[in-house]
Amino acid sequence: MSTTATETAAPALNRKDFVTENDVRWCPGCGDYAILNALQRTFPALGIPREKFVVVSGIGCSSRFPYYMNTYGFHTIHGRAPAVATGVKVANPELSVWLVTGDGDGLSIGGNHMLHLLRRNVDINVLLFNNRVYGLTKGQYSPTSPVGMRTKSSPFGSFEQPLDPVRFALGAEAGFVARTVDNNVKHMTATFEAAARHKGLSFVEIFQNCVIFNDGTFDPVYGREQRDEQLLYLEHGKPLRFGKDGAKGIRLNGLEPEIVTVGEEGAAEDELLIHDIHHPSHLFAALLARMGYPEFPTPVGVFRSVQERATYEDGIAAQIAQTRATAGEGDLQELLTGDATWEVPRG
Amino acid sequence: MIKSKDRFREIDAVVVRFAGDSGDGMQTVGEQFTDASALAGNDIRTLPDFPAEIRAPAGSLPGVSGYQLQFGSREILTPGDEPAALVAMNPAALKTNVGDLAANGLLVVNEDAFTKANLRLAGYDTNPLDDPALNERYEVIRLRISELTKDALADSPLSTRDKLRCKNFFALGYMFWVYDRPIDPTLESIQSKWGKRLPDLADANTRALKAGYFLGETHEISRNRYQIARARTVPGRYRKISGNDALVIGLIAAARQAGKNLCYAGYPITPASSILEGLARHKNHGVKTIQAEDEIAAVGMALGASYAGDLGVTGTSGPGMCLKAEFVGLAVTTELPLVIIDVQRGGPSTGLPTKTEQSDLLQSLFGRNGESPLPVIAASSPADCFRAALEASRIALEFSTPVVLLSDNYIANGSEPWLIEDAAKLPAINVREPSPDEPYISYKRDPDTLARRLAHPGRPGFEHRIGGLEKSESGSVSYDPENHELMTRLRADKVAAVAKTLPPLAVQGAPEGDVLVIGWGGTQGAIASAVRRLRDEGHAVSNTHLTHLNPLHPDLDALVDGFRRILVPELNLGQLRLLLAARYGRSFTGLNKVQGRPFTVAEIHDKITEILTSLQS
Numbered sequence: 012m013s014t015t016a017t018e019t020a021a022p023a024l025n026r027k028d029f030v031t032e033n034d035v036r037w038c039p040g041c042g043d044y045a046i047l048n049a050l051q052r053t054f055p056a057l058g059i060p061r062e063k064f065v066v067v068s069g070i071g072c073s074s075r076f077p078y079y080m081n082t083y084g085f086h087t088i089h090g091r092a093p094a095v096a097t098g099v100k101v102a103n104p105e106l107s108v109w110l111v112t113g114d115g116d117g118l119s120i121g122g123n124h125m126l127h128l129l130r131r132n133v134d135i136n137v138l139l140f141n142n143r144v145y146g147l148t149k150g151q152y153s154p155t156s157p158v159g160m161r162t163k164s165s166p167f168g169s170f171e172q173p174l175d176p177v178r179f180a181l182g183a184e185a186g187f188v189a190r191t192v193d194n195n196v197k198h199m200t201a202t203f204e205a206a207a208r209h210k211g212l213s214f215v216e217i218f219q220n221c222v223i224f225n226d227g228t229f230d231p232v233y234g235r236e237q238r239d240e241q242l243l244y245l246e247h248g249k250p251l252r253f254g255k256d257g258a259k260g261i262r263l264n265g266l267e268p269e270i271v272t273v274g275e276e277g278a279a280e281d282e283l284l285i286h287d288i289h290h291p292s293h294l295f296a297a298l299l300a301r302m303g304y305p306e307f308p309t310p311v312g313v314f315r316s317v318q319e320r321a322t323y324e325d326g327i328a329a330q331i332a333q334t335r336a337t338a339g340e341g342d343l344q345e346l347l348t349g350d351a352t353w354e355v356p357r358g
Numbered sequence: 359m360i361k362s363k364d365r366f367r368e369i370d371a372v373v374v375r376f377a378g379d380s381g382d383g384m385q386t387v388g389e390q391f392t393d394a395s396a397l398a399g400n401d402i403r404t405l406p407d408f409p410a411e412i413r414a415p416a417g418s419l420p421g422v423s424g425y426q427l428q429f430g431s432r433e434i435l436t437p438g439d440e441p442a443a444l445v446a447m448n449p450a451a452l453k454t455n456v457g458d459l460a461a462n463g464l465l466v467v468n469e470d471a472f473t474k475a476n477l478r479l480a481g482y483d484t485n486p487l488d489d490p491a492l493n494e495r496y497e498v499i500r501l502r503i504s505e506l507t508k509d510a511l512a513d514s515p516l517s518t519r520d521k522l523r524c525k526n527f528f529a530l531g532y533m534f535w536v537y538d539r540p541i542d543p544t545l546e547s548i549q550s551k552w553g554k555r556l557p558d559l560a561d562a563n564t565r566a567l568k569a570g571y572f573l574g575e576t577h578e579i580s581r582n583r584y585q586i587a588r589a590r591t592v593p594g595r596y597r598k599i600s601g602n603d604a605l606v607i608g609l610i611a612a613a614r615q616a617g618k619n620l621c622y623a624g625y626p627i628t629p630a631s632s633i634l635e636g637l638a639r640h641k642n643h644g645v646k647t648i649q650a651e652d653e654i655a656a657v658g659m660a661l662g663a664s665y666a667g668d669l670g671v672t673g674t675s676g677p678g679m680c681l682k683a684e685f686v687g688l689a690v691t692t693e694l695p696l697v698i699i700d701v702q703r704g705g706p707s708t709g710l711p712t713k714t715e716q717s718d719l720l721q722s723l724f725g726r727n728g729e730s731p732l733p734v735i736a737a738s739s740p741a742d743c744f745r746a747a748l749e750a751s752r753i754a755l756e757f758s759t760p761v762v763l764l765s766d767n768y769i770a771n772g773s774e775p776w777l778i779e780d781a782a783k784l785p786a787i788n789v790r791e792p793s794p795d796e797p798y799i800s801y802k803r804d805p806d807t808l809a810r811r812l813a814h815p816g817r818p819g820f821e822h823r824i825g826g827l828e829k830s831e832s833g834s835v836s837y838d839p840e841n842h843e844l845m846t847r848l849r850a851d852k853v854a855a856v857a858k859t860l861p862p863l864a865v866q867g868a869p870e871g872d873v874l875v876i877g878w879g880g881t882q883g884a885i886a887s888a889v890r891r892l893r894d895e896g897h898a899v900s901n902t903h904l905t906h907l908n909p910l911h912p913d914l915d916a917l918v919d920g921f922r923r924i925l926v927p928e929l930n931l932g933q934l935r936l937l938l939a940a941r942y943g944r945s946f947t948g949l950n951k952v953q954g955r956p957f958t959v960a961e962i963h964d965k966i967t968e969i970l971t972s973l974q975s
Contacts, residue, residue, distance in 0.1 A: 033834060062818040077823050083815035085665060086825025088688050094655040098662020101646055102621055106815050127651040327646050334642040341643030343614055344781040346607050349597045353397050357593040
C-alpha cells in the first residue's frame with residue numbers, strides 16, 4: 012500500500028486520534044492489544060488523513076479490530092474480508108485499505124480468497140495474526156497449528172501438516188512479505204510502516220500469543236530468554252547475523268543456508284548472506300522463509316519487497332482510460348440504441 | 359404443381375424452429391432469421407434451446423440444438439407453442455423436434471444427413487423420411503442441403519469440411535425465401551463478421567445463403583410462400599434485445615441515473631455469464647468488472663464496492679445464489695445497497711443448466727439465516743430486463759438494501775424488439791446523503807424510507823464502523839435483547855416501505871370477474887396471450903403480472919377479492935402460490951410445470967378454460 016499525498020496539509024494526527032470509544036474486549040494479556048497499539052501508532056505516521064483509512068476484517072478474535080480503530084471500518088464475514096477489501100479498493104483507489112485477519116480466517120475458510128488477493132496484487136495491507144489456534148470458538152487446532160498440538164478437536168494431537176503464512180504469501184507471489192512479533196511494538200510499527208509504503212499487496216504475518224488457548228506457543232522463538240538465539244532480524248543490505256552480539260550468521264552452502272560462528276574462529280563477515288528485499292530471484296526470500304525453529308533461527312522483518320507488476324485497481328483504471336481513449340467516453344443514448352435498428356413509421 | 363413465386367399466403371404470425379447438431383450453427387441461423395424479421399418490421403420473440411454440453415457427440419440425440427421464434431404482424435408475446443415450420447438438419451433433430459410440429463406443418467430436412475450411421479445414432483431402424491405417415495401428416499420438403507451447398511461452393515478454396523459448415527446458411531437462405539425475408543441484413547452481417555478476417559469464408563457463406571434462397575425460386579419445390587406484414591406496433595425506433603443484454607445496458611443506465619460508478623463482480627455461470635461479458639465490453643462507460651475467484655468473492659467485492667460508494671452488482675444463477683447467501687445476509691444487516699441478479703435455471707444443484715425454471719423465488723426471499731428480509735423483483739420479458747435493472751438499482755440505493763432481481767434462462771437468452779428508450783427521460787434515482795450539519799449517526803433512519811444514510815469511506819468527520827454484529831442506532835455493537843428486536847423489525851419495516859413507492863398495479867382486463875391470473879417473471883407472454891384470447895371469446899378473465907415479489911404490491915389486496923378463482927401459473931411447484939396463500943388466507947389454484955421449458959399459451963388457456971367450466975357446473 013502506498014501513501015497517497017494529500018492536496019492540502021492535514022493537521023498532524025497522533026495515536027489518540029485512532030482510538031475509539033468502544034471498550035476493547037480481548038482477553039487480558041492477549042497479544043492483540045500490542046498489535047492495536049502498534050497500528051494506532053503507525054497510522055498517524057503515514058501522513059494520510061484519518062478518513063482515508065479503511066480497516067476490513069473477517070471473523071475471529073483478530074477481526075474485532077475495526078471496532079477499535081477510529082477510522083472507517085468493516086467487520087465482515089468469516090474468511091471473506093479479501094473480497095470486501097478488493098471491492099473497496101477498486102471503488103476508491105485513494106483509500107488506504109488494511110485487512111486484519113487470523114490464521115483460521117485468512118488461511119482456512121478464507122484461504123482461496125487470500126490466494127487470489129495476493130495473486131491480483133491489490134494495493135492492500137494484510138495483517139495476519141497467527142496464534143496457531145481458533146480462539147473465538149474456544150480452542151480448536153488451526154491450519155498453522157504444529158503437528159502434535161493437543162486441542163479440544165485434536166485431543167490426541169494434530170497430525171495435519173501446518174501451513175506457513177510467509178511461505179504461502181511468497182508462493183502466491185505477493186510483492187511485499189514480512190513477519191513481525193506481538194512482543195515488539197517498535198518492530199511491528201516499523202514493519203507496518205514499510206508495508207504501508209509499498210505500492211501493491213503487502214502481507215505481514217504477526218506472531219501473536221493467545222493467552223487462553225495457546226499460551227506461550229511462540230516462546231521458544233521470541234521468549235525473553237530465547238530470542239537472541241532464535242530470532243533473526245532481517246535488515247536490507249546487512250548480513251544475516253543473530254545470537255548475542257551478533258555472534259552467529261547465516262552462510263550459503265550451495266542452495267542451503269548454514270549457521271556459522273562469526274569471527275576469527277569461524278566465518279568472516281563477508282562470507283555471510285546479505286539481505287536484499289529487492290532480490291531479483293524469488294528463491295532468495297523462499298530460502299529465508301524455509302528457515303525456522305528448531306533447526307534455524309526464525310527470520311522476522313521484511314522478506315521481500317518488489318514491484319514487478321501493476322496493482323489490480325490500476326489495471327482496471329488503465330483499461331477504462333484506454334477504452335475511453337480509443338472508443339471515446341461512453342454515450343448512454345448510443346448504448347441504448349445499439350448497432351442495428353429499424354423505424355416503425357406512424358400510421 | 360403451382361408455380362411457387364405466384365403464390366403468397368398472408369398470415370399474421372408464424373412459428374419457425376431450426377434444429378440440428380450443436381455444431382450445425384442453428385443458433386446463428388436463428389439469430390439471423392430474427393434480425394431479418396425484426397428489420398422487416400415484424401414483432402418477434404425467440405427461444406434458443408441448446409444442450410448443456412458444448413459439443414455432445416455429433417449426430418446424437420443429446421447433441422441437438424434448436425432455435426425457435428415467432429414473428430408476426432400482430433403483437434407477439436411468446437416464441438409460440440407449436441412450430442408451423444421445422445428445419446431438421448439431421449435424424450436426431452427430426453426425432454427430438456418433429457413431435458412439436460403442427461399438423462400440416464412445413465418440414466424441411468437435409469436429406470443428405472439421413473445416413474445409416476446418423477439414423478442409428480438417432481435410434482431409427484428405418485429412414486423416417488420414407489414413412490408414408492410422416493408425409494401425410496406434414497408437408498415434407500427433402501433437400502440435399504449438404505450436396506447442394508458443396509455444389510454451390512465448387513470453386514471455393516475452402517476444404518470440403520469447411521464448405522459443409524456453410525450448410526446452415528443454405529438452409530437459412532431457403533427459409534428466407536419461404537417466408538419472404540430480406541437477405542441483405544444477413545449478407546451485411548456476414549461481411550462484418552468475416553469479410554476482413556476470413557474473406558473466403560464470408561464469400562462461401564454468402565454464396566450458400568444465396569443458393570438456398572434461389573433454390574425455391576428456380577425450382578418449383580415449395581407450394582406456398584408466406585408473407586407477414588409489418589406489425590402495427592407503437593411507432594418509433596426499435597432494436598432487438600435479449601434479456602441479458604437489456605440487463606447490461608440497464609445497469610449502466612442505472613449507475614448514471616444515480617450518479618455512481620458501476621462495479622460488477624461475477625463468476626462464470628450459465629446462464630448469467632453474458633452479463634459479465636457484456637459489461638466488460640463497456641469500460642468506456644466507466645464500468646468496472648471483476649471476474650472473481652468464486653461466487654462468494656463476487657458478491658463480497660460488489661458489497662465492498664457499494665460500501666465505498668459505487669453501485670455494486672453481482673449476477674449468478676441458482677447454485678451461485680446458494681453460495682452468496684451469507685454475504686447477502688451481511689448486506690441486509692449492514693443495510694448497504696447491492697443488486698444480486700439471479701438468472702434462474704432448472705434446479706436443485708446443477709440441475710438443468712441451460713433450461714429455464716422459476717424455482718429460486720423462495721430461496722431469494724428466505725435463503726439466509728435469521729430474519730433477513732430483502733426486496734425481490736422479477737423481469738417479465740427480455741426487454742423488461744432493462745427497466746428491472748433500473749428498478750432494482752433504485753430500490754437498492756434509495757432504501758439502502760440488497761435487492762434480488764430474478765430473471766430466467768428463457769428471457770435471458772430470448773430476444774424481442776424494444777422501443778429504444780430516451781436516455782434523457784429515464785427515471786431518477788435519488789440517493790439521500792447524510793446531512794453535513796449534524797453529527798453522523800450511522801443507523802439513524804430517513805423518516806420516509808426508513809433507510810439509513812450512508813457515509814462512504816473517504817468522507818472526513820463521518821468515520822464509523824459497520825459489520826455483521828447487531829448494532830444499535832448509534833452504530834455500536836449491541837447485544838441488548840430489546841435493541842435486537844427493534845432493529846429486526848425496523849429492517850422488515852424498511853423493506854415493507856418499498857411498497858409505498860410503487861406505481862399502480864397494472865391489470866389486463868376488468869378489476870373483477872371469474873378468473874384472475876397472477877404471474878411473475880418470464881411467463882408473462884404466455885399468460886397475457888392466453889388471457890387475451892379468452893377475453894376475446896367473452897370470458898371474465900383478467901391477469902396481472904407482478905414485478906415486485908417482496909414486498910407484494912398493495913393493490914393486490916383489493917384485486918384478489920374481486921375474483922371467484924385465482925390461477926397462479928409458475929415454472930415451479932407453487933412458490934408464489936405459497937406466499938399468496940399465506941398472505942391472503944384463501945386458496946389459489948396452481949398451474950405448475952418443471953420441464954425446463956416455458957409455458958405454451960395452450961397450456962394456460964386450457965387450464966383457465968377448465969376453471970371456467972368448473973365454475974359453471
